[in-house]
Amino acid sequence: MTESCTFCDIADGTEPAYRVYEDESTLAFLDVNAVSDGHTLVVPKAHAPTLSAADEETVAAVFRTVRRVGRAVERALEPDGYNVFQSNGAAAGQDVFHLHAHVVPRWEGDGIHFSPSRERIDPSRGERVADALREVVE
Numbered sequence: 001m002t003e004s005c006t007f008c009d010i011a012d013g014t015e016p017a018y019r020v021y022e023d024e025s026t027l028a029f030l031d032v033n034a035v036s037d038g039h040t041l042v043v044p045k046a047h048a049p050t051l052s053a054a055d056e057e058t059v060a061a062v063f064r065t066v067r068r069v070g071r072a073v074e075r076a077l078e079p080d081g082y083n084v085f086q087s088n089g090a091a092a093g094q095d096v097f098h099l100h101a102h103v104v105p106r107w108e109g110d111g112i113h114f115s116p117s118r119e120r121i122d123p124s125r126g127e128r129v130a131d132a133l134r135e136v137v138e
Contacts, residue, residue, distance in 0.1 A: 005047055005096075005097070005098050006096055006098070007041075007043045007047075007096055007098035007100060008047050008098060010027065010029060010043075011027050011043060011045040012045075017029035017030070017032075018030035018032075020040050020069060020072070021065060021068060021069060021072070023061075023065065024045075025044060025045055025046070025057075025058065025061045026042060026043065026044055026045060026061050026062055026064075026065040027042070027043055027045055028040050028041065028042045028043075028065055028068075028069045028103075029041055029043075031102065035104055035112055036079075036104055036105050036106065036107070036110060036112060037077065037105065038073050038076070038077045038079070038103075038104075038105040039102065039103070039104050039105065040069050040073070040102070040103045041100045041101070041102060041103075042062055042065045042066050042069060042100060042101045042103065043062070043098060043099065043100045044058045044061060044062055044099055046058065047098055048098070048099045049097040049098060049099065050088040050089065050094070050097070050099060051086060051088050051099055052088060053099070054099050058099070059099075062099065062101055063101070066084055066101050066103060069103045070082055070084065070103050073103060073105050077105050079105035079106050079107055080106055080107050080108045081106045082103055082104055082105045082106055083102070083103075083104040083106060083114055084101060084102065084103055084104075085101070085102050085104070085114065086099075086100070086101040086102070
């Protein structure tokens with residue numbers, strides 16, 4: 001990694017963070033720009049800019065830790081639920097280009113909205129898009 005990466009710096013201990021959990025390959029820490037109490041980020045310790053760029057073992061490790069953190073959120077904070085989300089690329093809202101997943105505790109009436117407006121897919125479009133994806137899925 002030649003450029004500076006905030007999450008790499010947090011993972012290697014050169015930047016401070018409110019650490020929640022750590023294992024050999026992942027780190028979970030509170031988001032300093034939290035949308036709710038307990039909003040936690042889970043990152044791989046090895047740099048990968050996006051989910052697509054990470055190897056399968058890294059992705060599996062991150063989501064094992066996401067599950068562990070989600071269970072901790074449930075036990076410690078007793079939310080009504082929690083969101084897990086992960087963004088890839090600036091258009092998707094990624095602002096730190098180091099793979100990370102968010103675990104966001106939620107309470108009824110908390111005013112947090114992640115859901116875009118949606119409409120049912122047109123069947124012919126659905127078939128075309130599904131066909132295009134099936135052709136290249138690995």
